Amino acid sequence: MTELVLQNIDKKYGKFTAVKNANLKLDDGSFVCFLGPSGCGKTTLLRMIAGLELPSAGRILVDGDDVTSLPAHKRETGVVFQSLALFPHLNVAENVAYGMRLRKVPKAEALARAQELLELVQLPHIAKRTITELSGGQRQRVAIARALALKPKLFLLDEPLSALDANLREDMQVELKQLQRRLGVTTVMVTHDQSEAMTAADVIVVMSAGRVEQIGHPLEVYQYPANKFVAGFVGSNNLIEGARIADATSVEAFGRRLKAEHAAGANAAGTEVTLSIRPEDVELSTESQGKENCIPGTVSFMRDLGAEVEAHVTVGGTRIIAKWMPKSNPTLKESDEVVLYFDPADIRVHLS
Ligand SMILES: Nc1ncnc2c1ncn2[C@@H]1O[C@H](COP(=O)(O)OP(=O)(O)OP(=O)(O)O)[C@@H](O)[C@H]1O
Ligand SMILES: [Mg+2]
Numbered sequence: 001m002t003e004l005v006l007q008n009i010d011k012k013y014g015k016f017t018a019v020k021n022a023n024l025k026l027d028d029g030s031f032v033c034f035l036g037p038s039g040c041g042k043t044t045l046l047r048m049i050a051g052l053e054l055p056s057a058g059r060i061l062v063d064g065d066d067v068t069s070l071p072a073h074k075r076e077t078g079v080v081f082q083s084l085a086l087f088p089h090l091n092v093a094e095n096v097a098y099g100m101r102l103r104k105v106p107k108a109e110a111l112a113r114a115q116e117l118l119e120l121v122q123l124p125h126i127a128k129r130t131i132t133e134l135s136g137g138q139r140q141r142v143a144i145a146r147a148l149a150l151k152p153k154l155f156l157l158d159e160p161l162s163a164l165d166a167n168l169r170e171d172m173q174v175e176l177k178q179l180q181r182r183l184g185v186t187t188v189m190v191t192h193d194q195s196e197a198m199t200a201a202d203v204i205v206v207m208s209a210g211r212v213e214q215i216g217h218p219l220e221v222y223q224y225p226a227n228k229f230v231a232g233f234v235g236s237n238n239l240i241e242g243a244r245i246a247d248a249t250s251v252e253a254f255g256r257r258l259k260a261e262h263a264a265g266a267n268a269a270g271t272e273v274t275l276s277i278r279p280e281d282v283e284l285s286t287e288s289q290g291k292e293n294c295i296p297g298t299v300s301f302m303r304d305l306g307a308e309v310e311a312h313v314t315v316g317g318t319r320i321i322a323k324w325m326p327k328s329n330p331t332l333k334e335s336d337e338v339v340l341y342f343d344p345a346d347i348r349v350h351l352s
Contacts, residue, residue: 001028002063002153002186004049009046011044011210011331018044021208022058029184031177033197036207042190043158045207048154049188051075062153075154078185080350082159084139086131086146092118096145103150117145120179137168138193144176148183155180157189161196171200194234198222202240206230228350231276238282238320240275241352244268248335251275251349254316258293261342272352281346282322284311284332299336313338 011019016108026032034042047053049060051072060068067075067352071265086095089199093114100110111127118124121141131139140160147155160176161169177200180187191197197204198218206213206221206229214226223230232239242253248256248264253275297320300314304326311332314318320340332338 001100003028003061004154004186004188005059005061006045006049007043009048009058009060010056010058011041011048011053012056017210017328019048019055022212024205024215026186026188028186030202031106031187031189032203032205033199033201034188034190034205035194035197035234037192038212039209040207041210042192042207046156046158046188046190049154050077050079053257070093076150076152077154077156078150078152080147080157080160082141082162084143084160086139088131090131091127092123092129092131092134094210095131095142096149096262098146099150108213113205114145118142120148121145122175126192129148137172140164140172144179148185150326151241152185155183155185155187159190159192159262161191162193169196170199176200204234206234208233225276225314225348225350228276228352230275231274231348231350236321237276238279240277240318240320242273242275242349244271244273249344249348254295254318256295258342258347260347260349261344262347263349274350274352276348277342277346279310279321279323282320283341284313284322284324285341286332286336289341291341291346293301293342295340295342297338297340299332299334299338302332311338313340315340 006022006024009019009022022045034045036042044053048055050072055068058346059066093111096114096117097110100113115127118127121144123138123141161172164172173196189200201218203215204218204221206216208229214221214230221230222235225234231237238241240253245252246269249259251260251263251273295315297313297315299311299316303310309321309326313322
């Protein structure tokens, strides 16, 4: 049973602030992903939780105990680094048993437990192989087994799947999630891949430039991005420049008034805003349906990806992307004149 709390965590390197005022409360057994672009502070925050880095300010609590200055080896964490850091001179079982041997677990017992762990990660037959004989996916699993060997309170992973090719990576995302659920171990994973975070996480922490931008359930973050950064980073999105108007249920964009259910806010008329609308929420037709929120545009590019079709539509100087399932819409081609429809419920409004 492990609950993790971060309180007002700062990390400075000289004058540079790598993490600014991070706060998080993670329930026992949950899976959190730190998601954000390169350099935003994800690894730094994870390393502070692991005890490999000391915060400049703030506290880290594990099950209510302040562990902020507790060294790494006393924290009961299992860590998988991006590099995996497996020992090439040891075989698979010895790698998995390594931590147990350091803790003086008798050899036979440690190797028996290593075998159990290898079964858990679906590699029961390779205990005696050397690390260099393994594929990328197998190495990944060995590193995971090794990190779990001492039944850690916290399971910490830094971009563990980034070296794998796309298909294997997707399989491993699902496998990792299922393993985590089965073990119920409180887990923190760093990634810059939003679909990986959506697959694995119960909670996503979106970060940018050292700051936490939003914390929430993956679908909540996807459907209700807290600001323009999150709207642009998590999933693909159309970002459209606009402005507030005196009416709290509408905004101005493309030189016209658009109804937007989420337009309300205390900002004065004229405030610049950015609208976001998901490509799958943009409706396209070839003739005007006389509804409000309909905007004419010209198709500039079509892309058929098999599972979905995408149209790029130019409206004024702005490119809007619409996506739909194949066959559910008439076939369009470049230069076609079309009408876009934005449902007022699908438009999000952010400060620019
Ligand atoms: N030891 C250090 N000394 C000085 N600056 C550091 C140190 N470690 C990290 N930084 C800086 O802190 C910022 C955050 O780094 P961090 O490694 O946490 O980013 P990240 O989000 O994990 O990025 P990536 O996705 O590229 O791994 C970066 O600008 C980095 O250069
Ligand atoms: Mg990193």
